[in-house]
Amino acid sequence: AEPKPEPTGRDAFAFRGDHQAGITTPAQDRLHFAAFDVTTGSRSQLIALLQAWTVAADRMTRGLSAGEVGPTEGASNLPPDDTGEAIGLPASGLTITFGFGPGLFRDAEGRDRFGLAGRQPKALRTLPHFPGDVLDPERSYGDLCIQACADDPQVAVHAIRNLARIGFGTVAVRWSQLGFGRTSTTSTSQSTPRNLFGFKDGTANVKAEQTADVNEHVWVGAGDDPRAEWLTGGSYLVTRRINMTIEVWDRQPLGDQEAFIGRTKDAGAPLSGGSEFTEPDFSMPGSDGPVIPTDSHVRVVHPDFNGGARMLRRGYNFVDGSNPLGGLDAGLFFIAFVRDPDTHFIPVQNAMAKSDALMEYLRVTGSALFAVPPGVGEGEYVGQGLFA
Numbered sequence: 001a002e003p004k005p006e007p008t009g010r011d012a013f014a015f016r017g018d019h020q021a022g023i024t025t026p027a028q029d030r031l032h033f034a035a036f037d038v039t040t041g042s043r044s045q046l047i048a049l050l051q052a053w054t055v056a057a058d059r060m061t062r063g064l065s066a067g068e069v070g071p072t073e074g075a076s077n078l079p080p081d082d083t084g085e086a087i088g089l090p091a092s093g094l095t096i097t098f099g100f101g102p103g104l105f106r107d108a109e110g111r112d113r114f115g116l117a118g119r120q121p122k123a124l125r126t127l128p129h130f131p132g133d134v135l136d137p138e139r140s141y142g143d144l145c146i147q148a149c150a151d152d153p154q155v156a157v158h159a160i161r162n163l164a165r166i167g168f169g170t171v172a173v174r175w176s177q178l179g180f181g182r183t184s185t186t187s188t189s190q191s192t193p194r195n196l197f198g199f200k201d202g203t204a205n206v207k208a209e210q211t212a213d214v215n216e217h218v219w220v221g222a223g224d225d226p227r228a229e230w231l232t233g234g235s236y237l238v239t240r241r242i243n244m245t246i247e248v249w250d251r252q253p254l255g256d257q258e259a260f261i262g263r264t265k266d267a268g269a270p271l272s273g274g275s276e277f278t279e280p281d282f283s284m285p286g287s288d289g290p291v292i293p294t295d296s297h298v299r300v301v302h303p304d305f306n307g308g309a310r311m312l313r314r315g316y317n318f319v320d321g322s323n324p325l326g327g328l329d330a331g332l333f334f335i336a337f338v339r340d341p342d343t344h345f346i347p348v349q350n351a352m353a354k355s356d357a358l359m360e361y362l363r364v365t366g367s368a369l370f371a372v373p374p375g376v377g378e379g380e381y382v383g384q385g386l387f388a
């Protein structure tokens, strides 16, 4: 008989709860993210898919097969209800997080696709074009998204593969992205990882233990958006596939690299001094202007210069082979969860595009925005409040 492990500690995170897992739960090391186009015009078929996805996600995050029959236990004349590559693997900290894109509410001509247009969150629109964006539409947008994170890449890929398989005929994968190394910490219990520029990333992130900050900056509050009360307790998920010209970066002197970021490469300390978690002093003078340059990344995106806005970053490094010039197709798959993209993401991204020294080494090739419904209660399916 198939074992029925229950969520325990680090190995398994409960799928059901007040908020979806995969946001404030500790960032795992691997990502498979997929965006889907809905191919059906039927509201009931869409609901049936969300119900089926909920059951499968609940099972897989417990370390069980996607379907209750199992990968090898079913009839030999039928396709299995699980693809099998996770046989014998534990839950590996798998979290599965679902989101709804603007296209679920209105199609490109503004038509109400599923009777949901009246409940579209006001901030859920295609993100504006930012300077430096060279977006590939085949790596951008989407009606639905699923973020699968785990400490084993096979487990994350298995989750997306099986959810896509279940969705056959109702949704089609529009794009997907693998990530191999977290570039953030979402808990004070985690050490700070490094991005492909070699710098510590995640130091000043919003952390799960900072509950007041999480409530202020991450979760959508009751009354935030009267026509989208169903989103209360949820969040908005921004993805930006950011190519980094790492071969050019690697030829920059260490001092310049540190000036672009505004922190030291070794310890991750602000250039104004101290250690990693010392607050930066942006007014400290240097030999030629402030010691933390005004166009350094941490100065440009800091809450003090962006109306106090913070975000919960949960991105991953990626290398997708090499480009036609022989450089690596590499970068940072930026993911952020915010309470309101209009105040917590768009102004910060605009500030970056306008005056961040880092921009010279970045090209944004993918972009998407999703509303992430709140957690799933017992007996419910994900996003049920939207359809009630």
Ligand SMILES: C=CC1=C(C)c2cc3[nH]c(cc4nc(cc5[nH]c(cc1n2)c(C)c5CCC(=O)O)C(CCC(=O)O)=C4C)c(C)c3C=C
Pocket (backbone or CB within 6 Å): 195, 197, 199, 200, 201, 202, 203, 204, 205, 240, 242, 244, 261, 263, 297, 298, 301, 302, 303, 310, 311, 331, 332, 334, 345, 348, 349, 352, 362
């Ligand atoms: C629009 C939001 C942001 C984008 C896009 C972004 C891209 C990006 N960032 C790094 C490297 C680092 N970012 C760091 C801090 C940091 N970045 C953002 C926002 C965006 N970054 C914020 C809000 C912050 C925190 C600012 C603060 O409160 O102090 C850091 C410093 C370490 C840390 O605090 O995490 C690094 C390093 C890259 C390489 C990149 C695009 C590829």
Ligand SMILES: [Fe+2]
Pocket (backbone or CB within 6 Å): 297, 301
């Ligand atoms: Fe950053």
